[in-house]
Amino acid sequence: NAGVTQTPKFRILKIGQSMTLQCTQDMNHNYMYWYRQDPGMGLKLIYYSVGAGITDKGEVPNGYNVSRSTTEDFPLRLELAAPSQTSVYFCASRRPGNTIYFGEGSWLTVV
Amino acid sequence: EDKVVQSPLSLVVHEGDTVTLNCSYEVTNFRSLLWYKQEKKAPTFLFMLTSSGIEKKSGRLSSILDKKELFSILNITATQTGDSAIYLCAVEPASQKKLVFGKGTKLTVNP
Numbered sequence: 461n462a463g464v465t466q467t468p469k470f471r472i473l474k475i476g477q478s479m480t481l482q483c484t485q486d487m488n489h490n491y492m493y494w495y496r497q498d499p500g501m502g503l504k505l506i507y508y509s510v511g512a513g514i515t516d517k518g519e520v521p522n523g524y525n526v527s528r529s530t531t532e533d534f535p536l537r538l539e540l541a542a543p544s545q546t547s548v549y550f551c552a553s554r555r556p557g558n559t560i561y562f563g564e565g566s567w568l569t570v571v
Numbered sequence: 572e573d574k575v576v577q578s579p580l581s582l583v584v585h586e587g588d589t590v591t592l593n594c595s596y597e598v599t600n601f602r603s604l605l606w607y608k609q610e611k612k613a614p615t616f617l618f619m620l621t622s623s624g625i626e627k628k629s630g631r632l633s634s635i636l637d638k639k640e641l642f643s644i645l646n647i648t649a650t651q652t653g654d655s656a657i658y659l660c661a662v663e664p665a666s667q668k669k670l671v672f673g674k675g676t677k678l679t680v681n682p
Contacts, residue, residue: 502674556667562613
């Protein structure tokens with residue numbers, strides 16, 4: 461009963477490095493999301509996708525890129541990491557009109 | 572622009588108290604409102620509300636929606652230390668593509 465799986469759970473990056481956060485879901489959901497959550501704050505939408513091949517920007521897309529080549533996978537790429545990208549990242553998926561299912565989160569620190 | 576406002580932002584109570592958390596919204600063509608509880612990890616689903624005046628209940632938690640006045644409340648009776656968490660409210664517009672989250676209410680229940 462995997463649900464939404466994201467990796468890695470923890471990562472430390474140096475300024476200027478790049479990395480990809482992986483996300484996969486096994487519920488055949490069309491809609492997938494990437495959120496970031498800074499300490500004591502709510503969720504901010506980075507990018508979302510309503511189906512394979514379709515992606516769209518959320519509130520805070522700068523510094524990130526996504527792709528959606530399959531229904532299951534929605535990786536988030538950080539290019540040229542900056543300290544402002546230190547945050548907890550949540551991948552999520554849902555069917556329209558239903559609740560959203562979150563992954564367990566990825567804690568990223570940029571030093 | 573779609574907006575969700577939660578109040579208060581934080582709340583400290585003693586065990587046994589009853590609390591009411593508020594969520595007001597402005598959204599184009601409302602479809603549903605959802606409540607989530609977030610402890611140290613990913614948010615977990617509590618309630619989905621689509622109709623005015625119908626209370627949803629789960630144990631000591633209950634929630635109701637007022638579509639005319641554009642708000643919802645989440646009540647927790649006889650609070651316990653395990654209720655300490657961030658409570659998130661989200662609204663789904665009719666387009667259903669994404670959920671709009673509020674900043675959350677941080678509830679601390681002291682013994």
